[in-house]
Amino acid sequence: MKSGTAAFGILSLGVVTLPISDIDRALRFYVDRVGFALDVDYAPNTTFRVVQLTPPGSHCSIQFGRGVTDAPAGSLRNIYLVVTDIETARSRLLERGVEVSELKHKAPIDGWGGAFAPGFDPNHRDYASFAGFSDPDGNTWVLQERGHPDV
Template identity: 70%
Template sequence: MNTPSATHMKASVEVITLPVSDVDRTLQFYVDKVGFTLDVDYAPNNAFRVVQFTPPGSGCSVQIGRGITDAPAGSVRNIYLVVTDLEAVRSRLLERGVDIGDIRHKTPIDAWDGGFAPGLDPVRRDYASFADFSDPDGNRWVLQERGYRDV
């Protein structure tokens, strides 16, 4: 069935849920160290709590809490956080106490086969440079540079 509503659906990812073991510790990490904005911290009882925060400039928020997921704490991998200046963001996170990996870039860039070389992409191409960090439970984020030349 090919109806206009089915073929022209508009959709957006607006919330990602991260499984964590300690809500307060994780909230402190994302707000105080990573610099996300706290949107909601709601706990109507001891069995349920939802905390939502948003990366600066993002249309997608992150939720943590109690009673919102049964996934094992720390089991989420490779959430991409796209930034315009990877080197500056990495430095800021290091200054704030975030353990973040070294910058690496795709190689060979024009025929990428999954390999990486150390450092930024030499010409700062979009989607070519990366660095990783994890929250206290091990949920892993990938910083990826895009738009460096546009700033």
């Protein structure tokens, strides 16, 4: 059995659908506060509207709207946003009015069993530092540091 690109070619995640309750409120939150770019806001009739947004530098977008998903609003958990400098990313979100959790990092790094310590990983190791936030409906996001410039 073949796996990976040999079997399928390139598989690239393109869109994650968010269950939200208020399209315009979610649009303002993700564009004005989180800094996503608006790609599409399409409403051909009164029963369907799709809004698609892309995080800066991402190849994957999010979408939400009317007639897009039947999942309960706020039910999506732990969507990861990978950042190269978690302290800066957290600070910028806070400045834009997003409530972001305190930083935490895996502890101990070697032999990690699910515990965390406060603050970022002092060595900025990939996949070790985290913070989180929620959108107005309660969908949750995780900032994860990977590729810090000082490493």
